[in-house]
Amino acid sequence: MLDKIKDSVSDVLSGGKGQSDDGTQARTVADKRARARSTGDSEDGDGAVADEPESNLYECPSCESVFVAIDKETCASCQTAVERIE
Helix, strand or coil: CHHHHHHHHHHHHCCCCCCCCCHHHHHHHHHHHHHHHHHCCCECCCCCECCCCCCEEEECCCCCCEEEECCCCECCCCCCECEEEC
16 A cells, blocks of 8 residues: 555656546646746756755554655654654
């Protein structure tokens, strides 16, 4: 199950090329990223759009909840320290 979550998050972060329940938002994000890449002005040199922070996956070892966040320290469900998934 964790692999499916990682694949879904990777798909969203890479521009939302996969299908979602409501593809409108995914297409909008993908369109904005494509326009930003085509202008070349908002990239930081390594292909990432400069104004979008990088998100990470975090997992709670107690309840196995998975979170997508820029920075996360504790589980929202059980208040246990979370671990970053590499």
